[in-house]
Amino acid sequence: MPRDINGCAYLSWQTNAVLSCKVVDSIDLGSHTMFIAEVVDAKVTSDNPPLTYADYQSNVKPKPATARSDKKIIGWKCKICGYVYEGANMPDDFACPLCGHPKEDFEPIYED
Numbered sequence: 001m002p003r004d005i006n007g008c009a010y011l012s013w014q015t016n017a018v019l020s021c022k023v024v025d026s027i028d029l030g031s032h033t034m035f036i037a038e039v040v041d042a043k044v045t046s047d048n049p050p051l052t053y054a055d056y057q058s059n060v061k062p063k064p065a066t067a068r069s070d071k072k073i074i075g076w077k078c079k080i081c082g083y084v085y086e087g088a089n090m091p092d093d094f095a096c097p098l099c100g101h102p103k104e105d106f107e108p109i110y111e112d
Contacts, residue, residue, distance in 0.1 A: 005041040016046045071110040079105050
């Protein structure tokens with residue numbers, strides 16, 4: 001397995017580039033810490049195009065379930081945590097009580 005200048009292993013077949021950095025400062029932001037680093041080495045590991053946010057949204061992210069007009073919706077299941085909302089109509093401002101995700105992250109449950 002290849003290693004960077006700092007001795008850290010990386011997956012060369014899963015990356016387009018590797019940045020090796022030295023942390024020079026850190027800032028406590030309350031909910032997380034931001035690290036300020038100096039790049040000490042960088043290398044390109046692949047000529048393949050990177051997976052951009054736009055590529056992910058259009059080609060990788062699961063598509064919403066298409067409506068099935070032949071069966072009745074009896075509930076909605078959160079795709080994140082599995083919580084089930086019972087009822088055919090979910091309020092537009094509904095948020096999952098377990099994970100907090102919005103209505104858009106629910107998929108319909110159809111009657112058998």
